[in-house]
Amino acid sequence: MARAREKPVTARPPAAGVTLWRRIADDLERAIAAGDIAAGEKLPGETEIAARFGVNRHTVRRAIAELAGRGLVRAARGSGTFVEGGRLAYPISARTRFSEIVGTAGREAGGRLVASRLEPADGAIARRLKIPKGTPVVRLDFVRSANGVPLSAGTTWLPAARAPDAAKIYEATGSITRVLAAAGISDYRRYSTRVTAAVADAIDAARLDLSPGRPLLVVESVDVTPDGKPITTSTGRFAADRVELMVEN
Amino acid sequence: MARAREKPVTARPPAAGVTLWRRIADDLERAIAAGDIAAGEKLPGETEIAARFGVNRHTVRRAIAELAGRGLVRAARGSGTFVEGGRLAYPISARTRFSEIVGTAGREAGGRLVASRLEPADGAIARRLKIPKGTPVVRLDFVRSANGVPLSAGTTWLPAARAPDAAKIYEATGSITRVLAAAGISDYRRYSTRVTAAVADAIDAARLDLSPGRPLLVVESVDVTPDGKPITTSTGRFAADRVELMVEN
DNA sequence: TCAAGTTGTCTAGTAGTATAGACAACTTTC
DNA sequence: GAAAGTTGTCTATACTACTAGACAACTTGA
Numbered sequence: 001m002a003r004a005r006e007k008p009v010t011a012r013p014p015a016a017g018v019t020l021w022r023r024i025a026d027d028l029e030r031a032i033a034a035g036d037i038a039a040g041e042k043l044p045g046e047t048e049i050a051a052r053f054g055v056n057r058h059t060v061r062r063a064i065a066e067l068a069g070r071g072l073v074r075a076a077r078g079s080g081t082f083v084e085g086g087r088l089a090y091p092i093s094a095r096t097r098f099s100e101i102v103g104t105a106g107r108e109a110g111g112r113l114v115a116s117r118l119e120p121a122d123g124a125i126a127r128r129l130k131i132p133k134g135t136p137v138v139r140l141d142f143v144r145s146a147n148g149v150p151l152s153a154g155t156t157w158l159p160a161a162r163a164p165d166a167a168k169i170y171e172a173t174g175s176i177t178r179v180l181a182a183a184g185i186s187d188y189r190r191y192s193t194r195v196t197a198a199v200a201d202a203i204d205a206a207r208l209d210l211s212p213g214r215p216l217l218v219v220e221s222v223d224v225t226p227d228g229k230p231i232t233t234s235t236g237r238f239a240a241d242r243v244e245l246m247v248e249n
Numbered sequence: 250m251a252r253a254r255e256k257p258v259t260a261r262p263p264a265a266g267v268t269l270w271r272r273i274a275d276d277l278e279r280a281i282a283a284g285d286i287a288a289g290e291k292l293p294g295e296t297e298i299a300a301r302f303g304v305n306r307h308t309v310r311r312a313i314a315e316l317a318g319r320g321l322v323r324a325a326r327g328s329g330t331f332v333e334g335g336r337l338a339y340p341i342s343a344r345t346r347f348s349e350i351v352g353t354a355g356r357e358a359g360g361r362l363v364a365s366r367l368e369p370a371d372g373a374i375a376r377r378l379k380i381p382k383g384t385p386v387v388r389l390d391f392v393r394s395a396n397g398v399p400l401s402a403g404t405t406w407l408p409a410a411r412a413p414d415a416a417k418i419y420e421a422t423g424s425i426t427r428v429l430a431a432a433g434i435s436d437y438r439r440y441s442t443r444v445t446a447a448v449a450d451a452i453d454a455a456r457l458d459l460s461p462g463r464p465l466l467v468v469e470s471v472d473v474t475p476d477g478k479p480i481t482t483s484t485g486r487f488a489a490d491r492v493e494l495m496v497e498n
Numbered sequence: 499t500c501a502a503g504t505t506g507t508c509t510a511g512t513a514g515t516a517t518a519g520a521c522a523a524c525t526t527t528c
Numbered sequence: 529g530a531a532a533g534t535t536g537t538c539t540a541t542a543c544t545a546c547t548a549g550a551c552a553a554c555t556t557g558a
Contacts, residue, residue: 017267017268017270017271017272017274017315017515018266018267018268018271018462019266019267019268019544019545019546020545020546021266021545021546022266022267023266023462025266026448027450030447045503045504045505046504046505047503047504055546055547056546056547056548057547057548058546058547058548059545059546059547061505061506062266062545062546064505066266075504075505075506076504076505076554076555077504077505077506077553077554077555078503078504078505078506078553078554078555078556079504079505079554079555079556080503080504080505080555081504081505087445092496124284192495192496193495193496194338194493194494194495194496195444195466195493195494195495195496196282196336196466196489196492196493196494197446197447197464197465197466197489198279198282198446198464198489199275199448199462199463199464201272201275201276201279202272213266213267213271213275213448213462214448215446215447215448215464215465216446216464217444217445217446217466240445240446240447243445244443244444244445245443245444245445246441246442246443246444247341247441247442247443247444247496266545268514268515268516269515269516270515270516294533294534294535295534295535296533296534304516304517305516305517305518306517306518307516307517307518308515308516308517310535310536311515311516313535324534324535324536325524325525325534325535326523326524326525326534326535326536327523327524327525327526327533327534327535327536328524328525328526328534328535329525329533329534329535330534330535
C-alpha cells in the first residue's frame with residue numbers, strides 16, 4: 001500500500017497469466033508483510049479497495065477470500081477485514097542453526113522429513129561437495145516451520161559414505177547437527193551462501209502453504225568441517241513473506 | 250525439469266489465481282535459472298512438455314510464447330526451442346563495488362540516476378543512519394545495468410550535511426564512491442545487509458525491463474566510515490533472473 | 499433507534515483460458 | 529528423398545474469471 005500511495009497500482013500492465021484477484025491478494029499480502037497494515041489492524045473496505053484497484057467489488061472479495069483461506073486475514077460481516085499474525089529475522093552466519101534462530105525469536109521450531117533417498121551426486125552437487133560426480137549422497141527433503149507455520153522447504157545432500165544413517169537419524173531428530181554428530185562430526189561451519197529469489201511453484205506452494213507465485217528466497221549453501229572439507233550442501237526455499245535474511249559483516 | 254522428474258507437477262493443486270500457462274512458464278524458467286537447461290541448449294518439444302504437465306499443447310505454446318517474449322528462449326520452427334543468456338554472481342562483502350563486480354564478470358557497468366531529492370529522514374532511514382528523524386538526507390534513485398541490461402533498481406540515502414553535492418556528483422559520475430570522495434570520505438565499508446524477496450510491481454518492472462510478478466531480491470544495507478558511523482543506507486531491488494547474491498564467510 | 503457503512507449471497511452476461519482437432523511449414527534423421 | 533519430428537496457424541467448444549446489479553444480514557456511530 002505504501003507504493004500504491006506513491007503510484008497507483010491500478011495502472012495495470014498487460015495480464016501475465018495472473019488473475020486480477022490473485023494480484024490484488026498479493027498486493028494486500030505485500031502490504032501486510034511490509035507492515036503497512038499491522039496485525040490486528042483493519043484493511044480498507046471492499047468498496048474502497050475495489051475503487052483503488054479499479055476493479056469490481058466481487059473481484060476484491062475473491063482476493064480477500066484467498067487471504068482468509070490462508071489465515072492472513074479474517075473478515076467480519078459489518079465490521080471489516082482484519083490482519084492476523086511478522087517475518088522471522090534469519091541471520092546467515094558461519095554458525096547458523098535453525099532451532100536456535102527460531103527459539104531466539106520466541107517461537108517453537110518444528111519440521112518434518114518429506115522424502116529421503118540415496119542417489120548419485122549429479123554435476124552440481126558433486127561440485128558443491130567436491131566429490132566425484134556419481135558418488136552416492138544422501139538426499140533429505142524437509143520442511144521447517146515455526147509455531148506450525150512452514151517457513152522453508154529444503155533439501156540437504158551429504159556424502160553417504162560419511163553419514164550412511166543420515167535419513168534415519170534426521171527422521172527421528174529433525175536435526176542435521178545430530179546427524180553429523182552421530183557420524184562423529186561434532187563441528188562444522190558455513191562456508192558459502194548463495195542467495196537468489198524465485199516464485200513458488202506448485203510443489204513449494206503446497207509444502208509452504210503458499211499461493212503459487214509468491215516470492216521465495218532461494219539459499220544454496222555449503223558447510224565444511226574444520227579441515228575445510230565440504231560436509232553438506234543445501235538448497236533452502238524460504239517464504240519471503242515469513243522470513244528475511246540478515247547478513248552481518 | 251529436475252523437479253518434474255521426481256514428482257509430476259501434473260499433480261495440480263487447486264488453481265490459485267495463476268493460469269496454467271503461467272505456471273508452466275514459471276516451471277520452465279525455473280529449470281533454466283537452475284541450470285537444468287543451459288544457455289544454448291534445447292527445451293523438450295512442445296508435445297513432450299504437454300505430456301509431462303498433462304496439458305494441451307496449446308497451453309504449452311502459450312507458456313513458451315511468454316518466455317520468448319521475455320527473451321529467455323527462442324523458438325525455431327522445425328528445430329525446437331532454445332535457451333538464451335546467465336546470471337551475474339554478485340558478492341556481498343564488506344567492500345562491494347558495483348562497477349568492480351560487473352567489470353570482473355567481463356561486462357560493462359552502467360546506470361542512470363532516475364530521481365534525486367533532499368528530504369527529511371523518515372523513521373526507518375533515520376534508524377539505519379543513526380540520525381534524528383527529520384534530518385535532511387539526500388535521496389538518490391537509480392538503475393544499474395550491465396551491458397545495457399538493467400540489473401537493479403535502487404535508492405541510496407545519505408546525510409545531506411555530509412554530502413550536500415551528492416546528487417550532482419552522482420548524476421555526473423554514477424558512483425557513490427566518487428560522491429563520498431568529494432565529501433572527503435575516502436574509505437567506507439559495508440556494515441549490514443538484510444535480504445528478502447518480492448515480486449516486481451509495475452514500477453520495478455518498467456525500470457528493470459521485467460514482466461510484473463517476476464521475483465526480485467530486495468537488499469537493504471548500511472555502509473559505515475572507519476569510525477563506525479553510518480554514512481549511507483540503500484535499498485536495492487535486483488532482478489533475480491539476472492543476479493544471484495554470494496555470501497562468503 | 500436510525501442511518502450509514504460493511505460483509506455476504508444470489509442472478510446474469512461477457513471476455514479470457516484451456517482443450518481439441520486439423521493442417522501448414524519447416525528441420526532433422528535415415 | 530521420404531518419414532518422423534517440430535513449431536506455427538486456424539477453427540471451435542467448454543469452463544473460469546470478471547463485471548454488474550440487487551438485496552440480505554450485520555456492525556458502528558450519531
